[in-house]
Amino acid sequence: MAVAAAIAAAGCGGAGTGGLSTGGDAAKGKALFKEKCASCHTLKAADATGAIGPDLDGAFGPDRAQGIEDSSIQQVVAGQIRIPISTTSTGAPGMPADLVTGDDVDSVAAFVAKCAGNPDEACAGSGGGAATSGKDIFTSTCGGCHTLSDAGTAGTTGPNLDDSKPPKALVVDRVTNGKPPGMPSFSETLSPAQIQAVAAYVSSSAGK
Numbered sequence: 001m002a003v004a005a006a007i008a009a010a011g012c013g014g015a016g017t018g019g020l021s022t023g024g025d026a027a028k029g030k031a032l033f034k035e036k037c038a039s040c041h042t043l044k045a046a047d048a049t050g051a052i053g054p055d056l057d058g059a060f061g062p063d064r065a066q067g068i069e070d071s072s073i074q075q076v077v078a079g080q081i082r083i084p085i086s087t088t089s090t091g092a093p094g095m096p097a098d099l100v101t102g103d104d105v106d107s108v109a110a111f112v113a114k115c116a117g118n119p120d121e122a123c124a125g126s127g128g129g130a131a132t133s134g135k136d137i138f139t140s141t142c143g144g145c146h147t148l149s150d151a152g153t154a155g156t157t158g159p160n161l162d163d164s165k166p167p168k169a170l171v172v173d174r175v176t177n178g179k180p181p182g183m184p185s186f187s188e189t190l191s192p193a194q195i196q197a198v199a200a201y202v203s204s205s206a207g208k
Contacts, residue, residue, distance in 0.1 A: 021078030021109045028104075029111030036099045037108070039144030039155070045115035045123040049189050050141065052157075053095060061117025074106075074113035081105050096156050099144075134201025137194050141186065142175075142202075150205040158183060161206045171199035 030046055038048035042055040060073055082105060084095035100108050115123035135151055143153030147160040166174075175195050178185035186195070 021074050021106045024074070024103070024106030024108075024110030026107065026111040026114050029107035029109070030115075032100055032104055032108050033111055034140070036144060039141050040095070043112065043116060044125045045111075045118070047125045048140070050144070051184050051186070051189055052145065056112060056116040059116070060112075064117045070110075070113040073116065074109045077112045078105050078109035081108065132194065132197060134197040134199075135205075137190065137198040138201055141190065142198065145183075148202065148206060150208055161202055163207070165207045166203060168199045168203035171202045172196065175199060 033043065033046045034048065037043075037053075038046050038050055040050040040053040042049050042051070042057060044057055060068075063073065080095070081100060084097055084099075086094045086097075138148065139151050139153065142148075142158075143151055143155055145155040145158040147154050147156065147162060149162050172195055174183060175186050175190065175198060177187070190198070
């Protein structure tokens with residue numbers, strides 16, 4: 001099973017992972033996930049549709065259906081946060097180190113363990129409409145990978161947008177088409193109007 005294999009690979013409970021993940025505030029973890037992880041991962045409970053990292057509902061749903069307990073999923077998630085894979089098999093950048101630290105690791109892991117692949121109403125997400133504000137779209141879709149002071153984000157996987165100050169046309173191209181190996185296309189997850197909105201926001205806010 002995927003969880004058992006991941007536990008073995010991560011060495012959860014060993015000194016390198018920071019020990020077992022126990023407790024954690026799932027409500028706090030949800031807020032942290034939305035801020036730090038949603039731009040890269042899909043997780044319905046957090047209204048997250050990121051496509052850079054694994055779909056967490058798809059990854060853990062089958063294990064949950066086979067009776068794997070939340071506590072086991074929590075160990076896997078915590079281990080992968082503490083010791084992330086720096087480069088994927090395709091050569092693309094992996095998950096950044098120290099996205100969350102200390103007790104926040106347990107909280108994020110507890111939230112993912114509770115809700116990833118969980119069809120219960122408590123993990124259904126808000127069901128709200130898609131974001132239309134360029135800033136909101138950026139924060140939820142791009143901020144985990146990019147630094148942009150106006151949005152309060154400090155991602156390091158992709159370029160620092162305050163430094164690069166990309167023009168709108170370039171942002172539209174990158175969001176629409178991606179740039180291998182690190183940046184995927186968002187043409188299937190963002191509408192043309194959302195792409196225009198986020199591009200206008202980035203180009204007008206970067207470096208300000």
